[in-house]
Amino acid sequence: MNDHDDIDQGRRHFMFSGALFVAFSLAPGARALAQEVLADEGAAVHVAKATETLAGSLKTNPLLDAWIKITPGGLVTVFTGKVELGTGVRTALLQVAAEELNMKPSLITFLTADTGASPDEGLTAGSHTMADSGSALLNASAQVRGLLVDGAAKHFGVDASTLTVSDAVIKAPDGRTMSYGDAIGIVDLHRKATPTSPLKDPATFTTIGTSLPRLDIPNKVTGGVSYVQDMQLPGMLHARVVMPPVYDAKLLSFDEAAILKMPGVVRIVRNGSMLAVVAHGEWQAVVAQRALAANCQWSPGRALPDREKVHEDLKRISTQRIEIANTHSATAPAAKTLTATFRKNYLLHGSIGPSCSVAHLDNGVLTVWTHSQGVYPLRDALAEMLSMPKPSIRCIHTEGSGCYGHNGADDVAAHAALIAAAMPGQPIRVQWMREQEHTWDHFTPAMVTEVSASLDASGHIVDWQYELWSNSHNERIVNAGRLLPARMLETPFVSAPSTPMLQPEGGGDRNAIPLYALPAMHIVNNFSPTMPLQTSAMRSLGAHTNVWAIESFMDELAHAAGVEPVAFRLRHMQDPRARHVIELAAQQFGWPRPPRARNRGVGFAFGKYKNLMAYVAMAVEITVVPETGQVILEHADVAVDAGQIVSPDGIRNQIEGGIVQSASWSLYEELKYDTQRVRSFDWSSYPILRFSAAPRSLKVHLINRPGAPFLGAAEASMGPTAGALANAIFDATGQRMREMPFAGDGLRKRIDA
Numbered sequence: 015m016n017d018h019d020d021i022d023q024g025r026r027h028f029m030f031s032g033a034l035f036v037a038f039s040l041a042p043g044a045r046a047l048a049q050e051v052l053a054d055e056g057a058a059v060h061v062a063k064a065t066e067t068l069a070g071s072l073k074t075n076p077l078l079d080a081w082i083k084i085t086p087g088g089l090v091t092v093f094t095g096k097v098e099l100g101t102g103v104r105t106a107l108l109q110v111a112a113e114e115l116n117m118k119p120s121l122i123t124f125l126t127a128d129t130g131a132s133p134d135e136g137l138t139a140g141s142h143t144m145a146d147s148g149s150a151l152l153n154a155s156a157q158v159r160g161l162l163v164d165g166a167a168k169h170f171g172v173d174a175s176t177l178t179v180s181d182a183v184i185k186a187p188d189g190r191t192m193s194y195g196d197a198i199g200i201v202d203l204h205r206k207a208t209p210t211s212p213l214k215d216p217a218t219f220t221t222i223g224t225s226l227p228r229l230d231i232p233n234k235v236t237g238g239v240s241y242v243q244d245m246q247l248p249g250m251l252h253a254r255v256v257m258p259p260v261y262d263a264k265l266l267s268f269d270e271a272a273i274l275k276m277p278g279v280v281r282i283v284r285n286g287s288m289l290a291v292v293a294h295g296e297w298q299a300v301v302a303q304r305a306l307a308a309n310c311q312w313s314p315g316r317a318l319p320d321r322e323k324v325h326e327d328l329k330r331i332s333t334q335r336i337e338i339a340n341t342h343s344a345t346a347p348a349a350k351t352l353t354a355t356f357r358k359n360y361l362l363h364g365s366i367g368p369s370c371s372v373a374h375l376d377n378g379v380l381t382v383w384t385h386s387q388g389v390y391p392l393r394d395a396l397a398e399m400l401s402m403p404k405p406s407i408r409c410i411h412t413e414g415s416g417c418y419g420h421n422g423a424d425d426v427a428a429h430a431a432l433i434a435a436a437m438p439g440q441p442i443r444v445q446w447m448r449e450q451e452h453t454w455d456h457f458t459p460a461m462v463t464e465v466s467a468s469l470d471a472s473g474h475i476v477d478w479q480y481e482l483w484s485n486s487h488n489e490r491i492v493n494a495g496r497l498l499p500a501r502m503l504e505t506p507f508v509s510a511p512s513t514p515m516l517q518p519e520g521g522g523d524r525n526a527i528p529l530y531a532l533p534a535m536h537i538v539n540n541f542s543p544t545m546p547l548q549t550s551a552m553r554s555l556g557a558h559t560n561v562w563a564i565e566s567f568m569d570e571l572a573h574a575a576g577v578e579p580v581a582f583r584l585r586h587m588q589d590p591r592a593r594h595v596i597e598l599a600a601q602q603f604g605w606p607r608p609p610r611a612r613n614r615g616v617g618f619a620f621g622k623y624k625n626l627m628a629y630v631a632m633a634v635e636i637t638v639v640p641e642t643g644q645v646i647l648e649h650a651d652v653a654v655d656a657g658q659i660v661s662p663d664g665i666r667n668q669i670e671g672g673i674v675q676s677a678s679w680s681l682y683e684e685l686k687y688d689t690q691r692v693r694s695f696d697w698s699s700y701p702i703l704r705f706s707a708a709p710r711s712l713k714v715h716l717i718n719r720p721g722a723p724f725l726g727a728a729e730a731s732m733g734p735t736a737g738a739l740a741n742a743i744f745d746a747t748g749q750r751m752r753e754m755p756f757a758g759d760g761l762r763k764r765i766d767a
Contacts, residue, residue: 067209070149071095075133078161079203081154082111088182088195090115091123092155095135096147097387097411098126098230099418101728102664103143105229109660110148113221114155114214116179124229127389127411137388137490139419139551140519141627141726144660148724153211158203160212165201166192216658216720223718225663230413242385242412243370247441250372251280252296253433254303256289256310257450258502260691261548263315265289268306276302283436286504290433292442303447317689319546325357325462328483332540338517339527339537345476348468352574356463356563357753360685362455362694363552364702367415369422370445373434380407380434384427385414391491392424396431398494399507407431418675420456420550422446424491425498432499449695454498456550457685459485461522463563473575475586478532482560483540484522486512489550512543515555519624525557525733528564529622530586547687554732557623558676561733562740562754565619569741570750579618579741580605589622591655594717595631596620598653602715603633613638614648615746619737623730628656630669630730636742643762645681645743647673647709652731654714657722665727666714672731673712678703680736681757 065076075081075095083091092111098104104126112119125131127138135147159179166184167174169192178185182194216222233240258265265287273282273291278298283290291306293299319327372383380402386392389409397404414423430444446454461484468477494500495509515521523539572582580600587593599605600618607616615638620631632652636645650673656665682701686693694700740751749764 065206068207069153069211070146071133071135072150072153072207075135075150076206078154078158078205078207080133081151082115082158082203084194084198084203086195086199088193089123090117090121090182090194091125092151093125093132094147094151095127095133095390096143097138097389098413099138099387100230100413101143101668102228102230102661103138103147105226106144106660106664107147107151108229109221109224109226111151111155113219114152115159115182117182119221119226121181128408129389129393130408130410134390136390139387141623141728141730143726143728144724145627145726148660152213154207156211156213157207161201161203162194162197165197169200219720222658222660223662223720225661228664240413241367241370241415242372242383243367243415243445245372245383245412245443247372247374250441250443251292251294251437252299253283253290253292253430253442253444254299254447255429255444255450256291256303256307257454258287258312258315260315260318263287263312266311266313268310272309273302273306276305278302281437282306283433285432286506287502288429288432288499290429290444292433292437296443296445300447318687318691320689321687324359324460324546327546328460328462328485328542329540331544332483332542334514334541334543336514336523336539336541337537338520338523338539339535341533341535343533345533346470346472346474348476349471350574351466351468352567352570353464353466354563354567354570354750355752356465356559356566358461358559359754360457360460360547360549360687361552361679361683362452362457362685362700363416363419363421364683364700365414365416365421365451368446368448368451369426370414370443371423371427371430372441372443373427373430374441375434375438378406380431382407382409382427382431383412384409384423385412385417386423386427386491387417387420388491392427395424395491395494395497395500396428399428399497399500400431400435419458419552420490422451422454422456424496425454428497428499452695452700453692454548456489457547458552458555459487459522459545459549461556461559463559465563465567467567467571469571469575473577473582473585475530475532475571477534478528478536480526480535480537481540482523482526482538482556483542484556485542485545485549486514487521487524487549487551487555488515489548512545514539514541518626520556522556523560524555524624525560525564525621527625529589529592529625530568530583531588532586547692553672553675554623554729557621557729558679558732558736561619561621562680562736565621565734565737566740566750569617569737569744578606583618583620591629592620592622592631595629595653595655598715598717599631599633599651602653602713603651605633607635613640613746615742615744617738617740617742617745619734619741621730621734621737623726623733626725628654628725628727628730630654630727630734632673632731632734632738634738634742636739636746638743638746638761638765640747640762640765643758643760643765644707645739645757645761646707647677647739649711650709650713650738652712652714653717654727654730655717655719655725656727656730657719657725659716659718660724662716665716668728669714669731670712672729673735674703674708676732676735677709677739679732680739680754682755684755
């Protein structure tokens, strides 16, 4: 499917030794000095005035030994507070640190998010990892190297500029050497980072910019232990939970005695409506869970929204009108005005592996292994839920099989913690069932957008009006009440109020402000804190819908102006880097394509993720099967500018994966539900893109900018994919796609009509 640079299959795999975990704390008084600022997709983070000028996450974790520890024996351990979600960032961050430490990556022990060891970087979300943690590690590693070299220079009595460093060994011109282990005896890394760093010239990079083998891949392709789902601890028991049939239903009764007689059952744990069965074996737990669920009696709960009226309801229940852009300048008179409405339905995460966690309460300390995207916020919420001091809870990130956003990871961790707290001394493994993963997901919200724009007589946009309606895209864990099991307890916790995420990041309004130069622009986010269905963050948040709407409408305006669509975009684009990716994608694709065969179409779209991160432009070619409404993505050329490239293969993987996932959302996916309950409980009731419908060919063309800031790319292709597909369907069929999903029976009926 993919065209890549040649890859040396003989490249060696890296093996890492164990490391001693050392806890650390922020500098004294840092909390008192802190100012609160909003973090992307999560709880507030704190930036002290004294650290505002530091790079990336050094602002919130300024001590160098929070990031890098060196033992007298020469063991170098590098930490990040970010987590590996399958994006390859663990490998990329290691490359960054290795480059500036002048070490082979294989000589470094690299550890990810762990509340007992790593810096607190909040959530791994919003394509922030390289911008935040990557920038922090780049500068921290350079400063540590500089301090060690300065210490060695003083010891040798020479100028630091005469020393060279290779693989943790500092060498003087006369042949004398000092290892990093020796140098740490004369250098104290327990100090704050400085605003300036002795960064290497990007022209000398040997690790950054290369495609190293991913650290997480070998076990995954050989069937080794890779995920929290694979964990096995001595004496571990297996638990399964019973969930209510619908929101707000209360557990009335169940036959405990019958379940306790079943083979392998150890205990039933109940607290209010939180119910679980614990057994020696996993299958025993599954069988007991099914029997327990069958004999439970529940109160009715509350009705779900009418699926046919959900978009009307979004307008009715919105309570906050937030103006995010309002600009006006002199323009030519409007000669033509176009309007359109776009609708997106609820989607679910569809994690391949149901959410899982392992917890163990031992000697008053609760350890939780979790695939949460934020181990520190989770730790804090668990402490509140269990009335335990935070230092008595340790959350260790362990990869999960399937994530990208706020799925059930935190909730299942809360289940495991509650059961482990009730059964101290025994490790407890909890895995949700498939129907629980689907029906109790934090769905991505349905949305409505309305756009109106005017063209002058010369075919230039002179006015742009845009409104959107959406529930919250961010119900991340900021208190115990955000944990689903905590709301089911006998004394339930209450979720923190839903609040909109502010620009420039945005939530439902992410990427709602076009990057195009528009003389008059008015954009409004209509936010509703009321959620008919449980919603939260999924990859790209509102950018998927907003870029689709904007790029579809740009295409429509181009046709109305009689201007070729790529030329129309360039006419309204001033950002030189945006112009570069647009021109490169068009050139590589051979845009505009000559007249095509029947039922074939091409489409183009552009986006700069959050108007802050990576630039992506793409041209696609599709085939539509009119008898079924199937849409086949035949080929795409994609141009990407993510600033300084750390791992070319890593960025390609993320762009390609984003295209496949966005194609699935845009063409096929839609949550099924009625007023009684969610009906998408398995893969037959929630179809996703299958291997047979995977894109035939994807070519990703990277623009490297050595020395430029890292720009997050993991979510950057979601919106442009939706826009390009919608425009290609119009090119093939003459049908403008105003509602997702595009493909299938709905498209077939429109073609037949």
